[in-house]
Amino acid sequence: MAQRLQASHLLAVVSLCLLASSLGGGKPLVTPITKDASTSLYTSPLEDTHPLVLDLSGPLIWTSTCDNPHQTIQLSERECTQANQYTRPDCWTYTGTGSYDDAGGATKCAAHPYNPVAGGSCASGDLTRVTLSANATDGKNPLYPVTFPAVASCARESLLANLPGGAAGVAGLARSELSLPAQVAATQSVARKLALCLPSGGNGVAVFGGGPLYLLPPWLIEITSSMGSTPLRRYQDQPGYYIWINGININQIPVPLLGHNSNYNVNGGEIVTELRRDVYRPFVEAFDNASTSGFGMQRVSPVAPFEMCYNRSKLWSTRVGYAVPQIDLILEGGARYVVFGANSVVQVDDATVCLAFVEMKRPEELGYAHGQQAPAMVMGGYQMENNLLVFDEEKEQLGYSTLLLFRQTTCSNFNFTMAA
Ligand SMILES: *[C@@H]1O[C@H](CO)[C@@H](O)[C@H](O)[C@H]1NC(C)=O
Ligand SMILES: *[C@@H]1O[C@H](CO)[C@@H](O)[C@H](O)[C@H]1NC(C)=O
Ligand SMILES: *[C@@H]1O[C@H](CO)[C@@H](O)[C@H](O)[C@H]1NC(C)=O
Numbered sequence: 001m002a003q004r005l006q007a008s009h010l011l012a013v014v015s016l017c018l019l020a021s022s023l024g025g026g027k028p029l030v031t032p033i034t035k036d037a038s039t040s041l042y043t044s045p046l047e048d049t050h051p052l053v054l055d056l057s058g059p060l061i062w063t064s065t066c067d068n069p070h071q072t073i074q075l076s077e078r079e080c081t082q083a084n085q086y087t088r089p090d091c092w093t094y095t096g097t098g099s100y101d102d103a104g105g106a107t108k109c110a111a112h113p114y115n116p117v118a119g120g121s122c123a124s125g126d127l128t129r130v131t132l133s134a135n136a137t138d139g140k141n142p143l144y145p146v147t148f149p150a151v152a153s154c155a156r157e158s159l160l161a162n163l164p165g166g167a168a169g170v171a172g173l174a175r176s177e178l179s180l181p182a183q184v185a186a187t188q189s190v191a192r193k194l195a196l197c198l199p200s201g202g203n204g205v206a207v208f209g210g211g212p213l214y215l216l217p218p219w220l221i222e223i224t225s226s227m228g229s230t231p232l233r234r235y236q237d238q239p240g241y242y243i244w245i246n247g248i249n250i251n252q253i254p255v256p257l258l259g260h261n262s263n264y265n266v267n268g269g270e271i272v273t274e275l276r277r278d279v280y281r282p283f284v285e286a287f288d289n290a291s292t293s294g295f296g297m298q299r300v301s302p303v304a305p306f307e308m309c310y311n312r313s314k315l316w317s318t319r320v321g322y323a324v325p326q327i328d329l330i331l332e333g334g335a336r337y338v339v340f341g342a343n344s345v346v347q348v349d350d351a352t353v354c355l356a357f358v359e360m361k362r363p364e365e366l367g368y369a370h371g372q373q374a375p376a377m378v379m380g381g382y383q384m385e386n387n388l389l390v391f392d393e394e395k396e397q398l399g400y401s402t403l404l405l406f407r408q409t410t411c412s413n414f415n416f417t418m419a420a
């Protein structure tokens with residue numbers, strides 16, 4: 001079945017972080033990540049047994065499990081300001097920090113949860129306090145369970161539409177004060193750092209608070225000590241993780257990118273990578289040229305939502321996926337982030353594989369004001385699978401392992417057995 005094109009934003013933020021980073025000394029927390037088969041979204045069992053969907057671009061945690069009545073947060077509290085620091089361009093009508101309490105006074109704090117799936121839906125809900133749980137870790141095993149308080153927005157059950165069955169809400173992982181990584185950092189006295197290893201099957205792993213991170217067979221290897229890195233950038237006051245890329249090579253040949261930007265920014269968070277119009281066209285044409293002229297691949301009819309699809313029986317399988325033209329993102333400073341077959345093409349049926357990149361909606365459809373540009377690329381979860389990514393808010397760096405299949409391991413090889 002085709003990878004469905006839905007958004008799974010994942011990410012984290014800061015809150016009380018000065019306190020957290022100066023104290024230090026806590027243990028990082030680990031949680032498994034499951035890929036939902038029908039939606040291709042990634043979830044973690046963070047709220048008792050309820051999974052929350054991971055959203056790299058989301059600034060908030062939200063849940064549909066608020067009791068009635070529930071604790072509310074006052075308009076004057078710092079968390080109320082933090083919860084309303086970011087407004088999505090497509091949610092500009094959902095603003096305002098106050099909502100009416102039952103006695104008719106506008107005293108309690110309203111937040112604006114967002115469902116990133118299926119085009120996105122915006123809502124309003126009370127800001128409240130919830131209890132989340134995960135395990136402390138030494139990077140090799142879970143050590144002991146930890147429960148911790150977190151500020152989250154309540155949401156109506158209707159906001160769960162199109163999320164995986166059983167999911168209670170969304171854990172925003174972006175660069176905001178109330179994202180999950182920021183709140184773990186504040187409560188556990190660990191670094192504001194998220195190690196994210198999305199699985200293609202089985203249980204992937206997320207570690208809040210930083211490395212080390214060991215993955216199993218054939219050897220117990222520590223991944224975070226040998227990784228590339230690139231600076232995290234800010235873009236248009238949005239809370240997502242952005243990096244600059246200077247260009248794209250396909251099969252070592254630069255793609256002739258148009259447009260007036262010499263830098264292209266990349267955000268994280270869709271199911272498959274979306275490319276802005278001016279980047280998408282030359283990109284797919286260069287890939288198709290390299291595929292058919294250099295790799296002897298045979299084009300077949302497109303399978304929606306993908307455009308460039310190929311006859312699978314003409315393709316070789318390798319340890320790092322199908323043998324297709326290599327895609328290099330040229331990062332700031334010249335380092336390359338390399339995308340191999342396992343992350344660039346997706347098998348949609350027995351006979352067909354497709355280039356797993358799609359064209360982004362137009363800026364107007366995304367809610368951007370006239371003249372504002374969308375990022376050139378929104379990196380999708382599929383392109384991150386079996387790559388360890390470390391979002392380090394303290395160093396403002398993105399660390400990347402490249403495809404773990406080269407090291408003969410995968411994101412599903414964390415040892416989730418409790419340490420003896
Ligand atoms: C801690 O890890 C154990 C073993 O993997 C698991 O059974 C348990 O559900 C985890 N607890 C939490 C709170 O995540
Ligand atoms: C098409 O691919 C061939 C072989 O890889 C290469 O030599 C040529 O430069 C490519 N043309 C374009 C327009 O990318
Ligand atoms: C794919 O390639 C196989 C083997 O060469 C061939 O038998 C089949 O007809 C091709 N499929 C399409 C849709 O062209």
Ligand SMILES: *[C@@H]1O[C@H](CO)[C@@H](O)[C@H](O)[C@H]1NC(C)=O
Binds near residue numbers: 418
């Ligand atoms: C996983 O961790 C447990 C607890 O430390 C250990 O007993 C077991 O041998 C480990 N599994 C593997 C495959 O190394």
